[in-house]
Amino acid sequence: MRVQARLLVPIAILLSLSFAVAALAFGASDPYAAALAAVAKDDTGGALPLFEQALEAAPDDLRVANDYRKAVIAAQAYDRALDFFQRLTAAHPKAGNAWLNYGYAYVDKIPVAGSITRVILANGAITQFGKSIQSARTWVALYTRGNSYNYWPTIFGRAPLAVTDLEEALGLARREAEQGRRLRVHARTWVALGDAYWKTDRKESARSIWREGIGRFPDTPEATELAERLARIDAPKNGQSLDDYLAAKLDPAVRVDTSLDGLWSDP
């Protein structure tokens, strides 16, 4: 889920340009378009109420909520987003994507929180992800909750729950691929499920799923990540064991890229 921050910069520039174009196309009366236009002008503070207005009109709109959260991160307005999604989900309890983004709003705040507050936020995220799954068992909801469990230290016993969610998400991803909808973002399922297998001491299952992922998504950044794991599965690489590698990858102090752009843009 994470990408280097420096990679986000050119992406942000491109998106800003496209948002500006979108704003022109939709017109100033469309709050979403106006929000994108504000973001393009680096006015994230001004964009937030516009995004919220747009979401109140379309609470289940995954893309609007995703763009809203990106603006929230830029403005570091984490508590505002949590309050907003609480109100939104209370008003629209069947909006699964609102619940999903509510959960992500918790995740977005984790890196700026203290070590204990992180636990509380992580638990809040999982609660909201669960409500999203109750609304609809989508790939994104199942993958998200499953991968969230992976961030919990093994001692808390969340890893078996990660396996359950991620196996179901993998089944959905495979089915979508069979139906011709093969998204690169789905490769993350193969990464995360292997991580969950590893954390539940299922070494060969981890090896198998990571190998399958490389075969399905060759020449992608995810394939590189999978190869890094496989390179450490039997012995350390460059002095780093797989446990240490995964601990670094799943460090809650490091911001997780919670953007869902990959669902509608497949680079």
Next chain:
Amino acid sequence: MERPLSARWALAGLLLAAPLLGAEGAVPPIRFEAATAAVGAGFRHHTRTFPGEFSEVLGMFTSGGASVAVADYDGDGDLDLFLCDSELGTESRLLRNDLEAGRPETLRFTDVTREAGLGGGNDAHSIVSDAVFFDADDDGREDLLVARFGTPILYRNLGGGKFEDVSAGSGLAKFGNTIAVIAFDADNDGRLDLLFANYFKPVNLLDLPDHHVLPNDLDAATNGGGVTFWKNVTEKAAPDGKSRPIRFVEATEAAGFAGFTGWALDLGHADLNNDGWQDVYVACDYGTDRLFFNHRDGTFRDATQAAIGFDTKKGMNVDFADFNHDGWLDVYVTNITDEYMKECNMLWSNNGDGTFIDLAKETGTCNTLWGWGAKFGDFDNDTWEDLFVVNGLRSAGPENYIPTLVEMIIKPGIDFSDVASWPKIGAMSWSGRQKKKLFHNLSGQLFKEIAAEAGVDNVADGRGIGIADFDGDGKLDLYQANANQDSIFYRNRTENVGHFVELDLRGVRSNRDGIGARVALKVAGATLIREVNGGNGYASQSAHRLHFGLGRSTAIESAVVSWPSGQKDTLILPIDRLSVIEEGKGVVPR
């Protein structure tokens, strides 16, 4: 603080070079030998048992108190031990060092608690938590302050191995849940003041009127006891040699500490901006540490935001050293780094401009698990100060308390401050059986963890550390005090160590202990600095003496003492021995 990019690259280059630097010098492997029973230094600490339904929770939150203080209380030239106990019906202990001068193999301690008139402090209203030796009345004898969850006890050293409880007339009558205390001269008036770290707010935990006494936030708590500052107003000893009654007055507000209500767990003093005045660092549990710069008049300003920024970590210990020989004292703070909480310690490298950068990760000193006391010392006399860190909260049964605790933490709307919110720990362990860490300083850029090779990777629930050359062999030994467990005395058995000098400073215009005095030695082109401190390090007081490893150098290019009075003395020092330094005179006979 964010370090400029160019500086990061420079640091990266140094880090790459560091292993080579460490490898090329024929540095002997550091070795310690556990010799607790052999030298008669055995002691078992007992944590306090609380009455009532909240016994277990309060016991968890007060599991400190295993403190060690080192000083030559009887003036016989060797260093003695005072060890704190905390349970009702137990006594702290004074262990007299009966070393025969010049014969390290004769090291032997004798329990002289009763004849000295010490040992008290644990009663129905009070729990002993820490101790510090300091010469409160400047009479040349080490007095003893015993800190408590309660009111402190001040023992005046009468000479002849006897102490007298002079608390009643000292002015130190204010109740506080004190967990650490340091003695230093804040205003350079020649008298040693006291700064108390108070963990809980001032309520009697042994008779709780209200359950809401625990942290109101586990990352940013504001309902702790803060610190209290006591100014020493004792009259200087008269020319007839008669010392005056020891007296303190509270000056917390006047000194600039009144607005601070964090969960102070440890504190330390040092001159962090090289202006000749002692500054203060406070390590706080459940929230941000605080750094106070001295206004050069004994009052302080909170410089936390600009100097180090605000943190949310669980600060446990403060110690200082110029670990990289750049002429500025740096700060080491332990936090909690474990499977379930990865905070990382902080090694605040002093930028020399009032700001600091955390280099714990870069130097390899980040992870010491559930950290407690940590102390710098040059254990192989190679000129570079190494670092010993103890850890471990509670070693009990095989079941782990953490999952139980987390279930409480994630309950919506839970009130952390309410004792009743916290689950009982029973026979469960909590970050227990953790291996101690000994970091060997590799030329000031990188530390290598060598506890196992050095023989100090015990798994006791460590708290305080006392470092001193107890046997007079020119090498620093270790005393490790453990919570509810037996202490461990480690003799330094490193062979072929470098040369050394050890200095016992005696102030005249400055305080008699020389606390706050800085010595700068120039050796082989490098300048080594040390300051005499009054109890830095959690539950720890090392010897007042300053120990310098000289490596292979047999000559000291220059040696200068800067006293708190402003006096500067240039010294001609013999090597490989202890020298007594008197303010204004230099080296004097022992």
